[in-house]
Amino acid sequence: MTTNTSAQTTQPTQPTQPTMKAVRQDVLGEPDVLRETEIARPQPGVGQIVVAVHAAGVNPTDWKHRRFGAFLGEPPFTLGWDVSGVVEAVGLGVALFQPGDEVFGMLPYPYGAGAHAEYVAGPARAFVPKPAALDHTEAGALPLVSLTAWQALVDVARVRPGQRVLVHAAAGGVGHVAVQIAKARGAYVIGTASAAKHDFVRGLGADEMIDYRTQDFVAEARDIDVVLDPLGDEIRLRSLEVLRPGGILVSILPNGFEDVPARARELGVRAATMLVEHDQAGMAAIAELVESGRLRVHVSETYPLADAAKAHAEGETGRVTGKLVLTVRP
Numbered sequence: 202m203t204t205n206t207s208a209q210t211t212q213p214t215q216p217t218q219p220t221m222k223a224v225r226q227d228v229l230g231e232p233d234v235l236r237e238t239e240i241a242r243p244q245p246g247v248g249q250i251v252v253a254v255h256a257a258g259v260n261p262t263d264w265k266h267r268r269f270g271a272f273l274g275e276p277p278f279t280l281g282w283d284v285s286g287v288v289e290a291v292g293l294g295v296a297l298f299q300p301g302d303e304v305f306g307m308l309p310y311p312y313g314a315g316a317h318a319e320y321v322a323g324p325a326r327a328f329v330p331k332p333a334a335l336d337h338t339e340a341g342a343l344p345l346v347s348l349t350a351w352q353a354l355v356d357v358a359r360v361r362p363g364q365r366v367l368v369h370a371a372a373g374g375v376g377h378v379a380v381q382i383a384k385a386r387g388a389y390v391i392g393t394a395s396a397a398k399h400d401f402v403r404g405l406g407a408d409e410m411i412d413y414r415t416q417d418f419v420a421e422a423r424d425i426d427v428v429l430d431p432l433g434d435e436i437r438l439r440s441l442e443v444l445r446p447g448g449i450l451v452s453i454l455p456n457g458f459e460d461v462p463a464r465a466r467e468l469g470v471r472a473a474t475m476l477v478e479h480d481q482a483g484m485a486a487i488a489e490l491v492e493s494g495r496l497r498v499h500v501s502e503t504y505p506l507a508d509a510a511k512a513h514a515e516g517e518t519g520r521v522t523g524k525l526v527l528t529v530r531p
């Protein structure tokens with residue numbers, strides 16, 4: 202047995218792993234299952250960065266996972282896919298970033314969650330530099346909703362100048378960004394929202410608004426090239442009727458989509474469904490839209506990390522305008 206004499210002359214130290222605060226849950230359920238807990242800080246794996254989270258958006262998928270487990274199954278887990286923060290450490294092979302860089306991005310969906318914490322690890326290529334025009338709260342609100350809207354409208358539907366785009370739930374997280382992305386692509390944009398939110402959505406560039414509570418959008422919207430559907434069910438099936446021949450509906454709700462393709466074929470239109478993917482090229486496009494003044498994000502409320510349950514409860518009302526954000530380092 203060898204003895205380390207220098208260790209004997211110093212105070213004994215416990216090898217302590219650095220810890221952090223994270224919002225965890227051990228069971229599925231109501232918002233009160235969320236607990237701020239002290240857990241081990243992540244280390245960067247190969248190709249990963251660790252980000253000191255300054256702000257992290259809260260999205261419907263967070264409360265769906267909290268309640269139902271969805272793709273993640275049984276807890277314990279930490280939710281949160283949106284990140285804005287400062288690079289704390291880089292893993293082997295990462296040349297794109299260094300500690301101190303301000304970044305924002307979306308962690309791999311669905312299995313890379315963990316942003317509702319003081320630190321999170323993710324692939325370097327999920328991130329891009331944070332535009333100076335955004336503070337961390339705004340940047341933390343954007344990634345998941347803007348990538349969803351970008352991938353739906355640009356990658357899948359390939360929106361072109363002059364096309365007519367119908368954005369359902371245009372005042373929501375995805376919708377209010379989708380309106381701006383469609384406008385930036387040169388489209389004519391029609392949105393649905395309750396009347397009190399029409400001025401807000403028009404202010405983002407919408408050309409026409411439909412009050413879904415008092416008007417039937419099928420009667421109001423005609424010859425549509427692209428429908429963005431964040432609502433599903435009957436609204437999704439009926440949305441096929443407003444498309445011009447060859448037009449496309451992109452639904453971001455895969456559940457229940459099985460009924461849609463056959464009806465689309467009957468009507469001579471197309472339909473697709475998608476789940477958002479982490480996407481550095483998409484994030485770069487979003488950052489460019491922000492920097493050129495064509496995209497802004499509306500943060501309706503912020504919460505400290507410890508109040509994640511309040512943010513979930515508010516989000517679950519389904520009435521949020523724009524985004525809710527956890528401010529982890531205010």
Ligand SMILES: NC(=O)c1ccc[n+]([C@@H]2O[C@H](COP(=O)([O-])OP(=O)(O)OC[C@H]3O[C@@H](n4cnc5c(N)ncnc54)[C@H](OP(=O)(O)O)[C@@H]3O)[C@@H](O)[C@H]2O)c1
Pocket residue numbers: 260261262345346349369370371372373374375376393394395396398413431432452453454455475476477478516519520521522523
């Ligand atoms: N596939 C994917 O990868 C993906 C990605 C992101 C989101 N999603 C899903 O897409 C859905 C929307 O997400 P989100 O973040 O935009 O939600 P959100 O921000 O919670 O949406 C809230 C908005 O929806 C509006 N709304 C509710 N019912 C409406 C209706 N019948 N017609 C028009 N507007 C209506 C509300 O406006 P009023 O108050 O005026 O009703 C509110 O402003 C969620 O189910 C989410 O899980 C999927």
